[in-house]
Amino acid sequence: MTATPAAVSSARFSAQIRSQALQTRIMELILERGLDVGDALPTESELSAELGVGRNTVRESLKVLQALGVIEIRHGFGMFVAPNNFSALVSGLTFRGRLSLRHKGEEAMELIDVRQALESGLVGSAIDLLTDEHLADLRSTMHAMEDAAAKGESLVEHDAEFHRRLYAPLNNELLINLMDVFWQVYRQIHEALGSGPVNLEEQARIHWEIYEAVEARDKALASERLQRHFDGIRLKLKDVAAA
Amino acid sequence: MTATPAAVSSARFSAQIRSQALQTRIMELILERGLDVGDALPTESELSAELGVGRNTVRESLKVLQALGVIEIRHGFGMFVAPNNFSALVSGLTFRGRLSLRHKGEEAMELIDVRQALESGLVGSAIDLLTDEHLADLRSTMHAMEDAAAKGESLVEHDAEFHRRLYAPLNNELLINLMDVFWQVYRQIHEALGSGPVNLEEQARIHWEIYEAVEARDKALASERLQRHFDGIRLKLKDVAAA
DNA sequence: GTGTACAGGACATGGGACGTCCTTTGTCTT
DNA sequence: AAGACAAAGGACGTCCCATGTCCTGTACAC
Incomplete structure (x- = not known):
């Protein structure tokens, strides 16, 4: 270990x-x-x-x-x-992430890296198995996210839902759970740091772009846009940690 | 969740x-x-x-x-x-895997899927960052594995070491820990099922092929061979579960 | 037939006692 | 003086018992 x-x-x-x-x-x-x-x-x-x-x-x-x-x-x-439940990991990983932030935030970055690798690596397989129904779910999530952004509400839940539904076609509960854990840990670390101002419109736009690539079933483009999405998250985290 | x-x-x-x-x-x-x-x-x-x-x-x-x-x-x-330690996950996930094996073994398969996605998805990045030193480490692990295979000893430890070192260039402890967890869970589930006869030479050969692709820095080939490696594992697990 | 009150079962918490283990320190031997 | 052994102290491990809290199911009254 x-x-x-x-x-x-x-x-x-x-x-x-x-x-x-x-x-x-x-x-x-x-x-x-x-x-x-x-x-x-x-x-x-x-x-x-x-x-x-x-x-x-x-x-x-x-x-x-x-x-x-x-x-x-x-x-x-x-x-x-118990039924599948990974919530335990969340608190443990969150603690570790916060602990590492006192130094250089390495572990928090590692977490983003893993998530990035998982998501951008798997979006191709997900697109392969994507049905119209999945696509409709994804689109409705995007509309909800856009509404929330217009109202100035937090996008966290819609963000999570988007990523959850994106990989639903894989029909892999373990994967969904893991990504959920990573997502929650990131969110909690971010909150603990005191999140800076967030640009809701831009956040929604980025997800729209990912959605469009998925809808077009363009695996390479979807993967690349996911990569960029995470690059942005990484930069933001670095900024906040430095402050 | x-x-x-x-x-x-x-x-x-x-x-x-x-x-x-x-x-x-x-x-x-x-x-x-x-x-x-x-x-x-x-x-x-x-x-x-x-x-x-x-x-x-x-x-x-x-x-x-x-x-x-x-x-x-x-x-x-x-x-x-405590320093980073994910061994806790092992027992929990193992239990869940064994529990699921009584039905259809879905969760155990999901675990393989996640590992496959992670490894075959990340081997490209690892190759990008691969140094000659990393390569030498990997080669010595392969030699050790081959020796063990020749002696008829179990390859489990060398197998784990191979995968650990393969992703060492990424310098991501979280990833290494996670993959280690998956690996141990798979192994324990396999043991609990009563592992059938294993072909040591073939196992070593498969890893040699992966190593050669990595040494040649052929990302696509390495990724494909890793995929096949996991396909084999999946089939084997299915056989054992059916018996 | 419905709603409420009660009793029973099961987990939650607290306190104390004793056992086990590890580290440290001090002494004794060489 | 250096090393080995032994005792002491601190801290976790296990256990018991008592009491509180919560949930469920039943029985009674309406």
Whole structure:
């Protein structure tokens, strides 16, 4: 993973792995019992008894699994196998991004890079699978974005929706989730920095241009315009970070 | 994020957000105090007192932050701001992949798709930034892989190393971490399924071909061979899942 | 039949006690 | 004087128990 100093790696072995082992045991218990999304897990007390560990210990692992999006905990009702949920990543990545901004903002830039690579790299495949229906969805999102821009409202939601729908043809939930995470992290970092004034009209125009390239099914042009879109985001982030 | 049934979203509000709020408070405490990677956090007791919540409650949040890779907990010594670490994602995604394999293995396939898009989409940029030194690293990895194949040893580590080094020129830690996560998840899913017989020589040959395209700085060819590499992985996964 | 009140179950939180582990420090030996 | 060993202290790990909070389902009254 990352370069771990040898001095540190000797430490944290027994406790660390026991905790992880407990999480794994719970996950395997779910798999073994054939529980599916939405099914209820045993109660905390039952798990505590079955796994032979205290309830608090179980709870810590349970909380981790919840943060990882594996289970969903509903106060007073029970615990359930969760549907796909990557919101956990958001807070972790946001923290890391903000932490890095204190130095040179490298990690925040890396995040933009990854998003740029993913989106501009995949728009071709998305265009291949694009149906008229997808195109109509995309167009309605653009109209909504334009309306919002005219009213001076924030475009964040429409922006997110645009990118989400752009890759909907790929039918890849993991991808959508990942891009959503990146998007939210970028947004939160931006907010934490105190966003400068945004040019709503220009933002809408840029998305229109991307849409037009997609509608024309011009993969190269769409990819290039997406690249430029992200170049702009990167510059903006750099400006704000410098200020 | 994902479609959350309205019936569920009404639930889990107070407890959920309080827990998340506590995590956020701890993260902001880190940011406010200017703690950097490797610095020590207050002790659990101190945090408990400062934040005005019980130690058990603090510990649950702390465990989550550890799972998110925000902090590192060293038994008997203290807690520290962690270096980049995405290993947390691995277990969560692995679980999700295994869960999906019971149905149609869609999510596992999606994971391959994302990895394929990332790698074949980024190899061009990597080649642009490739230095002779990077190339030498890559070649030595290939030799190591070949040796292992000749001895009949597993290639997993060398395989991972190859892909890691292939994108080293991009100098993007986030990307490397993400790809590592995907790679490990794939491997664990594969292991959980009970991997069939693997053709070591063929595996090494495929990587040699990719290496040759990279060495020749032929972006299109490298991208195409990476695509084929992943197509093969996808087929194999499908076979194993069907069995 | 509908709406409200109550009881039960389950998670949330807090506090305390004890165990385990790691680091440091100090002493003893060589 | 340098190194090895041992003890002490601090901090996390695990556990129990008590109480609060929340949700669901049922039973009762209207």
